[in-house]
Amino acid sequence: MASVALSEAEKVYIVHGVQEDLRVDGRGCEDYRYVEVETDVVSNTSGSARVKLGHTDILVGVKAEMGTPKLEKPNEGYLEFFVDCSANATPEFEGRGGDDLGTEIANTLYRIFNNKSSVDLQSLCISPREHCWILYVDVLLLECGGNLFDTICIAVKAALFNTRIPRVRVLEDEEGSKDIELSDDPYDCIRLSVDNVPCIVTLCKIGYRHVVDATLQEEACSLASLLVSVTSTGVVTCMRKVGKGSLDPESIFEMMETGKRVGKVLHASLQSVLHKEESLGPKRQKVGFLG
Amino acid sequence: MLKSKTFLKKTRAGGVMKIVREHYLRDDIGCGAPGCAACDGAHEGPVLEPQPVDPASSLCPQPHYLLPDTNVLLHQIDVLEDPAIRNVIVLQTVLQEVRNRSAPVYKRIRDVTNNQEKHFYTFTNEHHRETYVEQEQGENANDRNDRAIRVAAKWYNEHLKKMSAENHLQVIFITNDKKNKEKAIEEGIPAFTCEEYVKSLTANPELIDRLACLSEEGNEIESGRIIFSEHLPLSKLQQGIKSGTYLQGTFRASRENYLEATVWVHGDPEEDKEIILQGLKNLNRAVHEDIVAVELLPKNQWVAPSSVVLHDEGQNEDDVEKEEERERTLKTAINEKMLKPTGRVVGIIKRNWRPYCGMLSKSDIKESRRHLFTPADRRIPRIRIETRQASALEGRRIIVAIDGWPRNSRYPNGHFVKNLGDVGDKETETEVLLLEHDVPHQPFSQAVLSFLPKMPWSITEKDMKNREDLRHLCVCSVDPPGCTDIDDALHCRELENGNVEVGVHIADVSHFIRPGNALDQESARRGTTVYLCEKRIDMVPELLSSNLCSLRCNVDRLAFSCIWEMNHNAEILKVRFTKSAINSKASLTYAEAQMRIDSAAMNDDITTSLRGLNKLAKILKKRRIEKGALTLSSPEVRFHMDSETHDPIDLQTKELRETNSMVEEFMLLANISVAKKIHEEFSEHALLRKHPAPPPSNYEILVKAAKSKNLEIKTDTAKSLADSLDRADSRTFPYVNTLLRILATRCMMQAVYFCSGMDNDFHHYGLASPIYTHFTSPIRRYADIIVHRLLAVAIGADCTYPELTDKHKLADLCKNLNFRHKMAQYAQRASVAFHTQLFFKSKGIVSEEGYILFVRKNAIVVLIPKYGLEGTVFFEEKDKPKPRLIYDDEIPSLKIEDTVFHIFDKVKVKIMLDSSNLQHQKIRMSLVEPQIPGISISADNPNMDIDEPERKKKKREK
């Protein structure tokens, strides 16, 4: 369910709770819900991750395909985003129902990821002007329990971390004609550095305060929220106001500060989880949707 | 219920696609040793012997099984096929690698595995829980496979020990890879190289000769001088070809000159397709038919094709300097215009080696074990082999396989495979010509025979499903005398409505040969039955060809029938196809059928049926000829064999009766009807046969020849050609028409099979039919089997299978069939040529009259109508002074001294057998009349042919 209907009394209850730094599920205003991350869940992708944040359930698959670099950036590969808001999440998304939301999220993702500072796009270039890797990042929304942007961002980051691109060599002869050769060792592959990949922290204005990681119910009480994308060092790379209400400039600065603080913690814990998972090696028992 | 215990994934990045496949590991795969309690009942297929006794090896005296690696299987298959080698474990890993690398070896190993006597066991190690290995980091696919093989070998040894310790059963790992062997021994696996093992088999010393001698790369450089430059690796070649630095093409050695070859470059039809290579170093170890990469030399090094005939007679390695001298003699052509693009071989893309027939040239050095082998095909270089039985092999035809060609060796290295027999021996020579024309002629393997129906066979209830019972019809067959593979039968009857029903019944071979099984694959490979002068190489096993599929009289047989309803004008009103059961009432010869038609006294069912058919056939033929179908003749020769010695004692040209053309007419009709039907149903993947119209330039010689005799031949359409051929007659020279028709035949293109989805020109020029296929001889042509299957699917009588509706597979099949048909034709001609030789050998020297068929620059080609024999009379001879020759291309004519020769001139020649070269005997013709001093020879021999025609006539009267 992308949205939920609340009665006036319920809303008041939530708003008052937030005022007291006590949310319906017992969290404080700057606490995230329990996050579950698992990578390499879809074996025929180059990288994949499934992230569950409360009831929000996201599956991301990354497929690396060879293509030609864009004219204006001949030395770089690029990323393509696609968000499928599937009918799994809510019957409203059936048919073309989820397309608008999907496009909106995809556009936000383009803005955040598709630049040099986030991802080392040059490492995706195989030979300038001729061949590069295109990473198709496909997001599948399976269940929606609030705070979509943050969850998707975590999932994308995890999936990119998990992505292994086969190493190719460009063979060139005297006349300059090129041939691409694929390494026959399946372990021989490139990894992307995700250190600079930012995470989105959505701050929801509820009453006079703001909360992070709002649930669906809380989102229903909020008129406006601020998306802040933060890197692991706490640098804000992007910011966007969403929602139908308005925000005063002062609270925007406040929210940004909270965003930086929370974002740094989020990055640190995500990074450690990903490394921990990887240290388990390929023999790790996969859980996927079975656990 | 799920037997897989562990669940592993294999990832493979091909292109940029990541492909994930499941790979299940099982614990119910047996080891193949009988009586093994651990894998009780888990055996399938042929099994190893419990106590392998036979190969007494001095290296490993206890009983053992062998476990060869991939390269041993690939290169030493000749050894493994020997009956002395038994009890071999073939790993799945090995088998798969072989399958990917060499289809012929894979097929051979499968045949061996299916042979119960050999006790070969295929162990599915890749799916066995304890023998599966995963590719590790930094390990390439080859290393992994080597490790998998070692793991399996080790597992076997431990497993057998568990089974019974006191047996001392061992598995011996055979590998020629030094490192792999060392690693195996380190891991406690008994391992030997193939050579070591074979040499230790003291009871079978003859096996050593069959070992392929593979010199290892490392040794190559150390010993001796390097003659050839290195071949570039494949990746470099492919790059070079892409960039245009190198050209890819088929290497074609010259028959006349061993220092010269051409490379036929694939691709661009516009560009000059041929590149000349001259000199040993530029040929750089390429062998005829190899796919090679060549580099063009700069223009100042271009050469012209030399006209010198050079045969490699060198015996010694040290002749390289002399060789160079000889090469210089080649470069004589000064004329700039004669120069052709010249190049050198830089690498081999694909070797196309096969076993070669030939003879041993024994080394002059006594006791030497290294000898040179001279292949029968002059385009193949001589091959050095090692053998201890040189004296025994002298004067025999033998088969040798090439193993490799090191850089420091003048000749390729090979090994002895088989002794065919004495030179000149009929059996041996037949074998040679079959081998040289790549005609598969081995007896059918067990695997193939296992798909034959069990005898006694009869039509069952099940067989009659989808089948019409036509046993009541009065069907009969008409064939040449002595025919045992009768694939067609006919019937004809009046219907109540006044129309005529005509049926062509073709043996239902596709009922017995099911798609995809070994029998089917083997028939597809053979493609056609090959008829030699006294031998038939069947495409399908004899049980089918001469019994179950042969539509003999008075037995129930399955058939595929094509039934028309016609009016008395032979116009088709209705056509239908059905699978059927028939019972032929009579198997007639052409002569018998003719006799029945002609004799007024006979009025039984068969005879009236024949008369009806004959009447319709005449109308059909007339109509066909009106449409422009060609009737061409080529002298067909048949040998009368001595019943005792099987030596040819007389030749006879085939005669044609009305009944021949009657059967032919209905076969054509059936083929056309079927072609229409299958093309209607399968527009994309019908197997059809086309005969392209020849380009006008082909007819030049025919028109010129006719003109020289004041006749006119029109060639703009098939119809006008047929008509003008009919008109071309000369009162003074009655044979001219036959000669013209023979010439016209030579102008024609080859008819070929093709897949309708891959082509859009379907026309059959010779038959003047817009569409055509082969349906009527499934016993002896594989194309017909496919057509049967297509038709069966089209009428819902049988089921389809994936390959049938895959046009690319079909196109590949057509390619093979066309190749096999061509080869069968060549083999047939070679067989006739050999028998002609035998005939003239017994006859001695003969003088005969003949006609000039072609005029060449320095020779004339003469046809002797009496023998249907064609030969060349050369006017230049090695040791004689050259006569004055003037050749005119326009007429064409050849003037020798003062005599002029034109096409169709009558000459008299002397025919004899030239056996100066034991390996290449040939018929030689020399001119007797007209007499030219110094050229022609007098007919000093008592002329033997005076009484000849008499004798022959008598024979025919009999």
Added chain:
Amino acid sequence: MAGLELLSDQGYRVDGRRAGELRKIQARMGVFAQADGSAYIEQGNTKALAVVYGPHEIRGSRARALPDRALVNCQYSSATFSTGERKRRPHGDRKSCEMGLQLRQTFEAAILTQLHPRSQIDIYVQVLQADGGTYAACVNAATLAVLDAGIPMRDFVCACSAGFVDNTALADLSHVEEAAGGPQLALALLPASGQIALLEMDARLHEDHLEQVLEAAARAARDVHTLLDRVVRQHVREASILLGD
């Protein structure tokens, strides 16, 4: 060398199974909390999710409501990364629409729709990874999801595919086997009665072999039933333990 050997002389398939064996099947019910019913299934490398909403009132135009039974609404969608080559759209293409229709037919035959007149049941299936037999995996997942939603059914619907190679019927085809281009048969079975809920075959197959292939598919579908039954029992046991606490 032409293609793969789908069935070796020793009787093993490319992935090591024998002709009649299924791939490894793992399944779980109740994957999502918000939906009325959900399930996940893995059949080898084919992975599918199914979600059921309903029975609820008709969404959109009331005119679609059926007076005597519930409307079964199905959508098939396949993740863009599910196939070897990336797909451009998850659903809405011809194949997905067809699959949706087939699913609808299958479940209309199985769900006791007359119990919920004028209402709607939504079944959404999502293929996460496709390695052959997607239809079968979807049906099996949807069966579990419908059971999870507590919607009454006549019987389980168990589906399996079968093919035909070298005169042998192969059960539960993987992608490689499907890609080889032989005949394929998809079968959805109501195992208790042995009734067929859906039967589909493409490519020509001779009548004589149909029985053999059908038998193989049916046997495999019954094996699937045994497994699904086990999953359901396990799920119910776990649920009751949780409730008991």
